[in-house]
Structure formats: C-alpha cells, structure tokens
Amino acid sequence: MSFSAEIRQAADPVFEAIYNHPFVQGIARGDLQSEQLVHYVKQDFEYLNAFMRIYGTAISKCSRREDMDMFNQQISFVLNSEVHPHNNFCHVAGVPYEQLQGYPVAPSAHNYIRHMLTAAQEGDLGDILAVLLPCPWTYWEIGKRLMEDVKPDVSHPFYDWIDFYGNRTDTITSRFCTRLDEIAAASTPAHRERMKQHFILSCQFEYMFWDMAYTLEDWPVQLEVTSV
Numbered sequence: 001m002s003f004s005a006e007i008r009q010a011a012d013p014v015f016e017a018i019y020n021h022p023f024v025q026g027i028a029r030g031d032l033q034s035e036q037l038v039h040y041v042k043q044d045f046e047y048l049n050a051f052m053r054i055y056g057t058a059i060s061k062c063s064r065r066e067d068m069d070m071f072n073q074q075i076s077f078v079l080n081s082e083v084h085p086h087n088n089f090c091h092v093a094g095v096p097y098e099q100l101q102g103y104p105v106a107p108s109a110h111n112y113i114r115h116m117l118t119a120a121q122e123g124d125l126g127d128i129l130a131v132l133l134p135c136p137w138t139y140w141e142i143g144k145r146l147m148e149d150v151k152p153d154v155s156h157p158f159y160d161w162i163d164f165y166g167n168r169t170d171t172i173t174s175r176f177c178t179r180l181d182e183i184a185a186a187s188t189p190a191h192r193e194r195m196k197q198h199f200i201l202s203c204q205f206e207y208m209f210w211d212m213a214y215t216l217e218d219w220p221v222q223l224e225v226t227s228v
C-alpha cells in the first residue's frame with residue numbers, strides 16, 4: 001500500500017465524521033443559518049491567507065523547479081479560484097464578501113493555522129505536504145459525495161459550492177500524494193510516522209473547523225477591540 005493510501009486509511013473515521021458533520025449536512029440540505037455561513041467565511045478568509053504563506057515557506061524549502069511550480073500554481077488557485085465557494089456562502093447569507101475580511105481568528109482556526117505553521121517551520125517538504133494535504137483531500141471527498149448523494153440542480157442554494165469541489169478532477173490531491181509517496185519511500189520510519197501524525201492532526205482540525213463555524217465558536221472572554 002502507498003504511504004498516502006496508508007495515512008488515508010488511518011484517518012478514515014475522521015473523513016466519515018467530517019462528511020456527517022451538521023455543517024456539511026447543512027450544505028446538503030441547504031438549511032444553514034446566515035451567521036454560520038458568515039462565521040465560516042470570516043475564518044476561512046484568514047485560514048487561506050495563512051495557507052498561502054505556508055506555500056511560500058514550502059517554496060523556500062524546494063530544490064526542484066517542478067515543486068516550486070506546483071506550489072506557485074496553488075497560490076494562484078487560492079487567490080483566484082477559492083473565492084468562488086466563498087462568494088456562494090456570502091450570496092446565501094446576504095452579506096458582501098468585503099465585509100467578512102480581516103476579522104480575528106477563532107480558537108479552532110488559530111490552532112489549525114499554528115499546527116500547519118509549526119510543521120512547516122520545523123519540517124521538510126514531506127512534513128509540509130503531509131500537513132497541507134487534508135485541506136484539498138477532505139474537500140474533494142466532501143464535494144464528490146455531496147454530488148452523488150444530493151445531485152443538486154442550479155436551484156440548490158449551494159449548487160456553486162458543491163459543483164466547485166465535486167465536479168473537478170482534483171489534480172492537487174493526486175499531485176501532493178504522488179510527491180509525498182516519493183518522499184516517504186526515501187524516508188526513515190520515524191519521519192514517516194511524523195508525517196502521518198501531521199496528516200491525522202490536520203484531518204482532526206478540518207473537523208474542528210466545520211464545528212467552529214457551526215457552533216459560532218469564539219474565545220471564552222470577549223474583550224473590547226482597541227485600535228492602536
């Protein structure tokens with residue numbers, strides 16, 4: 001079994017829990033509250049900023065041009081294409097996208113971002129691929145399953161979101177897996193174990209991100225926002 005298949009199998013209960021999470025099932029039913037969509041977009045906007053910075057760190061650790069090109073393409077994809085699913089949520093919530101940018105990061109998004117940053121800072125290319133991979137992989141599987149189970153038509157409120165993630169052949173998950181498998185094949189058992197743990201923790205954080213949006217998770221004590 002390839003390394004990517006092995007870590008996917010180990011994380012299978014988390015993939016299942018993500019698909020069955022009430023936010024994801026709320027996309028299927030089209031019955032999420034505006035505040036939940038707004039909270040998701042506010043947090044995801046900041047998450048994607050961090051994600052692009054980590055691609056920058058990844059590029060700083062590449063020795064091959066093809067790897068640099070892969071990460072460079074993904075920065076463009078996040079900047080130019082990942083705005084479409086956000087726009088769908090904003091449209092349903094009735095709030096302009098520009099109003100949801102620049103907010104403080106909630107606890108679960110904070111923890112997920114710090115987890116990715118630490119793995120990227122301390123690790124090599126394999127660690128970075130392993131910690132980033134659950135992001136495209138879980139969304140690709142959610143999209144495919146929603147497409148099959150819901151079979152949405154254009155009147156579904158989240159048709160664009162489901163179509164965006166469910167109707168594409170996901171080259172990024174496959175490219176990340178291929179490269180991760182090459183690196184894993186040349187790694188020590190200890191490094192493989194570390195990459196597996198990065199992957200599994202990011203899967204858990206993907207679950208927590210949906211839960212954060214669904215429950216409108218925030219810090220326990222609200223403080224006055226002071227501008228300096």
Ligand SMILES: Cc1ncc(C[n+]2csc(CCO)c2C)c(N)n1
Pocket residue numbers: 044047048051074077078082134135136137139172206209
């Ligand atoms: C918390 C969270 N996880 C995954 C995605 C989906 N996603 C974000 S960037 C990207 C492409 C990677 O190059 C994909 C598939 C998201 N929006 N928010």
